[in-house]
Amino acid sequence: MTTNMKYYIFLVLVFVGINFSYGQRGDAGDYDYDKEVLFGINKNTNGGLIGGVSFKLGSRINDNLFQFFNLELANVKNPKEVRYPTVLGNSYIFGKSNYLYAIRPQYGREVLVFKKAPHQGVQISLLGAIGPTIGLVAPYYVEYSLNRTETVREQYNPEVHQSRFNILGPGRLFEGIGNSEIAFGGNAKAAMAFEFGFFKSNVTGVELGYQLEGFTREIVLMPTTENRQVFQSVYFTLFYGFRK
Numbered sequence: 001m002t003t004n005m006k007y008y009i010f011l012v013l014v015f016v017g018i019n020f021s022y023g024q025r026g027d028a029g030d031y032d033y034d035k036e037v038l039f040g041i042n043k044n045t046n047g048g049l050i051g052g053v054s055f056k057l058g059s060r061i062n063d064n065l066f067q068f069f070n071l072e073l074a075n076v077k078n079p080k081e082v083r084y085p086t087v088l089g090n091s092y093i094f095g096k097s098n099y100l101y102a103i104r105p106q107y108g109r110e111v112l113v114f115k116k117a118p119h120q121g122v123q124i125s126l127l128g129a130i131g132p133t134i135g136l137v138a139p140y141y142v143e144y145s146l147n148r149t150e151t152v153r154e155q156y157n158p159e160v161h162q163s164r165f166n167i168l169g170p171g172r173l174f175e176g177i178g179n180s181e182i183a184f185g186g187n188a189k190a191a192m193a194f195e196f197g198f199f200k201s202n203v204t205g206v207e208l209g210y211q212l213e214g215f216t217r218e219i220v221l222m223p224t225t226e227n228r229q230v231f232q233s234v235y236f237t238l239f240y241g242f243r244k
Contacts, residue, residue: 034060036068036203038241044211046076046233052102054237064112070129072104076213076231078221090169092142095222097156099138101180102213104187106131116195123195123205128188133213135183137220141171158224185215189235201244207237 040054052074058066077100083091108129116123139155145166146152153171154160161167191209214230221227 033200033243036066036241036243038203038239040207040237040239042072042074042235042237044074044233044235046079046231047074048077051075051235054239056239056241058110061109064115066110066112068108068110068127068129070104070106070108070131072102072106074102074104076100076102076135076219076221078225078227080222080225084164086167086169088168092167092170093140094164094167095156095158095224096140097158097223098140098219098221099136100183100219100221101136101138102187103134103136104131104213106187106189108189110193123193125193125195126191127193127207127209128190130188131186133185133187133215135185135215135219136177136180137183138174138180139176141175143168143171183215183217183219185213187211187213201242202240203243204240205238207239208235210234 036056036058038054038056038058040056041050042052042054043049044051052072054070054072056068056070058068060066078096081093081096084094085091106129108127110125110127112123112125114122114124141153142156142161143151143153144161145168151168153175155176189209189211191207193205193207195203195205210232211234212230212232216229218227218229
């Protein structure tokens with residue numbers, strides 16, 4: 001059995017678990033709400049210190065089942081990316097030629113497994129979502145020393161920038177994003193959410209899950225190493241929002 005097949009089976013089992021939990025769930029607590037708006041900050045195994053941000057809009061279907069629309073913006077990295085310091089005190093990623101910014105609109109379902117009381121306790125839910133991915137493949141620029149007095153900023157090219165000691169640092173923020181290429185794909189995720197908070201109208205919590213994402217072509221982030229068409233990650237999202 002291939003690795004990708006194992007992950008597909010994992011997603012199917014999680015969705016089955018959601019339906020089973022919903023079928024077994026009885027009425028519990030009085031912490032009821034009909035709509036929610038949540039904002040999140042994401043950390044994942046394919047991202048940096050902050051992997052991305054998200055916006056979630058949910059609405060009630062019945063007592064324990066919700067539907068939601070989610071929008072994620074994430075920076076996807078190659079796992080072999082390593083930062084190196086420069087003589088100027090900054091750092092850059094040697095061998096990186098492109099960024100991958102993923103825009104993920106998603107539709108999903110969430111089932112409440114355990115409700116919290118209005119002013120205490122923890123709410124636990126299971127959720128799954130699926131949707132398209134729009135990838136922006138933007139060039140990664142470096143500042144390269146041609147000689148003692150002349151430097152250039154250009155997209156990293158392993159045939160040109162062979163010595164990392166001549167690289168003075170990365171390009172400017174979002175430099176070259178106007179030259180981005182678009183890559184299309186799809187994504188799916190399965191997760192468990194733990195929600196806290198002392199007030200019925202506010203919510204704070206964390207979402208822990210697994211995400212699978214694939215594109216119609218290989219995304220070249222580092223031309224001198226293995227690149228991928230399918231990305232998988234484990235993630236957690238810290239979120240805060242409002243309910244009514």
